[in-house]
Amino acid sequence: MTALGKLARGVQTFFCDIAQGFFEITHNGFAVVGLAVVFSCLTLVARPDLRQAGESQLVAWLHQRQAQQLGVVPELDAIDRATALNPKDLPKQQAAVAYWLSKKYRVAPEPLSALVAEAYETGSRVKIDPLLLLAVMAVESSFNPFAQSPVGAQGLMQVMTGVHSDKYENFGGKLAAFDPVTNLRVGAKVLQECIQRAGSTQAGLKFYVGAALLSEDGGYAEKVMAEHARLQAVAAGKAVPLAPPQPLRTATPVDAMRPGKPDETTPAV
Structure with missing residues (x-):
């Protein structure tokens, strides 16, 4: 095998090793993420208080984002203060x-x-x-x-x-x-x-x-x-x-x- 062929084969082996390593890392990473998601879901099911707190924080964040975009502070319960009926x-x-x-x-x-x-x-x-x-x-x-x-x-x-x-x-x-x-x-x-x-x-x-x-x-x-x-x-x-x-x-x-x-x-x- 010529020197050029050996070089080409070495480069090919090098990139194959990199690809395989990347695949293994990614695969393991997704596995970790999946386990984290499953664990989080089980925790939220077992702890309704944590789920409620998380939902409240998410709603508060969404309201804050909406207020920044619209320039007003939304109050979804404002309708309860209105003296009005259809x-x-x-x-x-x-x-x-x-x-x-x-x-x-x-x-x-x-x-x-x-x-x-x-x-x-x-x-x-x-x-x-x-x-x-x-x-x-x-x-x-x-x-x-x-x-x-x-x-x-x-x-x-x-x-x-x-x-x-x-x-x-x-x-x-x-x-x-x-x-x-x-x-x-x-x-x-x-x-x-x-x-x-x-x-x-x-x-x-x-x-x-x-x-x-x-x-x-x-x-x-x-x-x-x-x-x-x-x-x-x-x-x-x-x-x-x-x-x-x-x-x-x-x-x-x-x-x-x-x-x-x-x-x-x-x-x-």
Whole structure:
């Protein structure tokens, strides 16, 4: 064999040895990786706490990456804080009321649907017509959950938060007055007490607005009862024309009837 042939054969042997070594190393490496994966899977099956921690870290990392790309911090549970329902998910009667109020007061039907549903549930619990609760909200705040009057009446039902702070204790404090559902529940309780104290709905509304010891209530009870009648007609499936919408405001039309101080003799809401 010539010297050139020997050189070629040596080079060939050299590269074959390298290829075989690389194959063995790779094969053993894959085997190690496979064993590591199997061991990890068995560990995660045996230790759910580790699996949960790993999933939480992965989700947190994915959220962080998404926040970096979008420039916002995603909150998948934010929907739980929203006071909103699809009106199509409501019973026909409640949906009709929600759509009608939405058009009249220029409020989105989804949050109004949640309030209508809550009014029916709360009204059943405190033995008050839910449509009366909705009528009170309409007259008091035009469904503005952040409304406040000059004398401190706040939220959807314009409850005097300072006077009825005790009623908010079970909801975390007075700031809950600006949670629509909480304000509705507290306002319904106050209205229930007013009606029981006065002996009738109309007289109870006079107590509610803080005009119990006055000769008249500025037409407040009449406005509420008129809206109540319209809502009854809507719930019954009748075509009820929309009255001119009231302008958005941060004070109720009957603020002058409310006492300025909690210790005055006229009952305050």
